[in-house]
Structure formats: structure tokens, C-alpha cells
Amino acid sequence: FTELNRIIKGFRTQEMTVLSGNTGVGKTTFMCEYSLDLAEQGVPTLWGSFEMPLRKVCKTLVQQFAGEPLDPPIPSRIAEWARMFSENIPIYFMNLHGAQSLTEVLKTMEVGVKDSGVEHIVIDNLQFLLGAGDGAFVERFQRQDHYVQELRAFATENGTHVTIVAHPRKEETGRLLSINSLYGGGKISQEADNIMFLQVDSSTSIPKKYLQVGFCLHFTSYYFFFVDITTKMM
Numbered sequence: 001f002t003e004l005n006r007i008i009k010g011f012r013t014q015e016m017t018v019l020s021g022n023t024g025v026g027k028t029t030f031m032c033e034y035s036l037d038l039a040e041q042g043v044p045t046l047w048g049s050f051e052m053p054l055r056k057v058c059k060t061l062v063q064q065f066a067g068e069p070l071d072p073p074i075p076s077r078i079a080e081w082a083r084m085f086s087e088n089i090p091i092y093f094m095n096l097h098g099a100q101s102l103t104e105v106l107k108t109m110e111v112g113v114k115d116s117g118v119e120h121i122v123i124d125n126l127q128f129l130l131g132a133g134d135g136a137f138v139e140r141f142q143r144q145d146h147y148v149q150e151l152r153a154f155a156t157e158n159g160t161h162v163t164i165v166a167h168p169r170k171e172e173t174g175r176l177l178s179i180n181s182l183y184g185g186g187k188i189s190q191e192a193d194n195i196m197f198l199q200v201d202s203s204t205s206i207p208k209k210y211l212q213v214g215f216c217l218h219f220t221s222y223y224f225f226f227v228d229i230t231t232k233m234m
Contacts, residue, residue, distance in 0.1 A: 001037050004211065008194055009218045011038055013119055016152045016191055017163045020182055021198030025209065027165050028052050028124055030198060032060045035091065035122055035163075044090040045120040046112040048105065051128040054093055058082075065089065092116055099131025102147055106154060113158050123151065125165035127183065145187035152191040164188070174202045179214050193217040 005011070021027045028051070039045045049057045063070050066081045085091075094108050105123075112118035123129060130144055148164070155162040166188060168181040177197045179189050189195060195215040201208045 001034060004034075004213075007213055008216045011043060011120070011161060012193075013159045013161050014156050015161050015193040015217075016155050017161065017194040017196065018166055018182065018188060018192045019163060019196050019198070020166050020168045020177060022168060022171075022177070022200070025198045025200060027198055028057065029060060030211070031122055031124055031163065031165055032057060033064050035120065036061055036064055036089065038120055039089050039091050042090070043120050044092070044116055044118045045122065046092045046094065046109065046116070046118040047122045047124070048094040048096060048108075048129070049122075049124050050097055050100065051125050054097065057124075058093070061085065061089075061091065090116070092118065098128060100129055102150055105129065106150065109154060109160075110158070113160060119160055121155075121160055121162045123162065123164045125167060126188075127167050141184045144184040148184075148188045148191050164192075168197075176212075177214075189215075 019027060019031060028049075035045050035047065047057060059070075062078070062082050062085050065085045070078055070081065092112055094105070094112075096105065096108060109118075109121055112121070126144065126147065130140070130147060151162050151164065154160065167183050168177050169183050171177060171181055176199050179195060181197075182188050182195075192215065194213070194217065197212045197214050199210045199212050201210060
């Protein structure tokens with residue numbers, strides 16, 4: 001991710017990044033690969049997977065680490081790659097799934113920072129962490145704003161970088177996402193230092209997936225940058 005790091009001017013603690021994209025576009029797959037890239041450079045990372053089962057996240061990370069297909073599965077081969085991953089890659093996992101109290105999540109994050117020196121925390125994803133809830137949309141938006149505000153404060157106060165994976169609002173088919181597409185109130189875009197979208201360009205005969213940097217606090221000027229990640233996500 002050399003080009004991406006050049007555009008967003010590298011990895012920085014005390015910041016918050018938001019990654020969004022439509023359902024099924026590959027947000028978790030990309031987030032696994034990006035966090036693995038940072039961890040291989042020595043950035044201790046804590047994963048919170050509230051939507052996808054943790055075993056699937058681990059399988060994706062190990063396969064990306066191996067750099068080769070692990071199907072059909074050969075137990076001894078998978079075990080060897082998993083051993084090398086656990087011994088060499090500073091990635092840790094929250095033992096939490098589905099809707100959780102913000103207090104419990106923040107407590108787990110704090111333990112990760114103090115005990116393992118975690119510098120990067122992944123929240124995948126915000127809507128599943130919040131849970132369905134029974135309240136009206138306004139109440140749900142207020143809860144989301146509160147979660148975002150607390151996660152942002154944690155990044156600042158604890159010297160970590162928090163990456164939040166978030167669903168967008170439903171858009172017309174084929175329409176590219178924008179900052180206004182982010183689900184919920186305006187707090188998530190206001191608090192973010194970086195906002196990225198996984199886009200699907202359907203204007204060609206073979207649709208392509210792109211990573212769009214929609215906002216970066218450290219841009220010297222405002223512009224969009226696209227990285228073709230079709231092959232990276234296969």
C-alpha cells in the first residue's frame with residue numbers, strides 16, 4: 001500500500017479513519033490486508049470483529065499472510081502458517097462479537113494498549129457494534145454519534161489510531177458513494193481524520209473495485225485519489 005500511504009502521508013496515532021462501502025464489496029477483506037500490512041511493519045493491532053465471525057477473520061488474515069491459496073485445506077500446512085502468523089505478526093483480537101456495550105469495548109481497548117502496546121484498533125463494523133436496537137432512527141443516530149465521539153476521544157487520549165468500518169446509506173444502484181453517504185448523523189464525518197470508500201465502477205464491461213480517499217486531514221490540497229485494488233482483493 002505504498003501509494004495509499006504516500007497520499008494519506010503514512011500511519012499516524014491519535015487519529016481516526018472511517019472505511020465505508022456497500023454490502024459485499026469487500027470491506028473486511030481489505031481491512032484485513034491493510035491492517036496486516038501495518039502489523040508486518042511493526043504496528044501492534046487490535047481487531048474487533050462484531051459482524052464477521054472471528055474464525056473467518058483469522059482465516060482471511062492467515063491466507064493473506066501466506067500469500068498463497070490454502071484451499072483445499074491441508075491441516076498441517078494451515079497449522080504451520082498459523083503458527084508463523086502468531087509468532088511474527090502483532091495482531092490481537094477482542095473476544096467480543098455482535099452488539100456490545102461501549103464500556104466493555106473501551107475497557108478491552110484500554111487493556112490492549114496497556115498490556116500489548118496496541119497502536120492500531122479496528123472496529124468492524126460500527127452498525128453491528130451498536131446492534132439493531134428498538135429506538136427510533138433519531139435515537140439510533142444519537143447513539144452512533146456518542147460511540148464515534150468516544151472512540152475518537154480514545155484515539156486522542158491513548159495515542160492509538162482507530163479505524164472504523166461503517167455501512168453507508170442505501171444509494172441508487174451504480175451511484176458512487178460520497179461523504180454524505182455515511183450512515184447516521186454528521187458526527188462520524190466531522191470526527192474522522194481520514195475517510196475512505198471502496199467503490200465499484202460499473203461503467204465498464206468488467207466492474208472494477210477502487211479505493212477512494214474521500215477526505216484526508218493532511219491533504220495539501222483537496223482532491224480524490226483512486227487506487228485500482230481489483231487484483232489485491234481477489
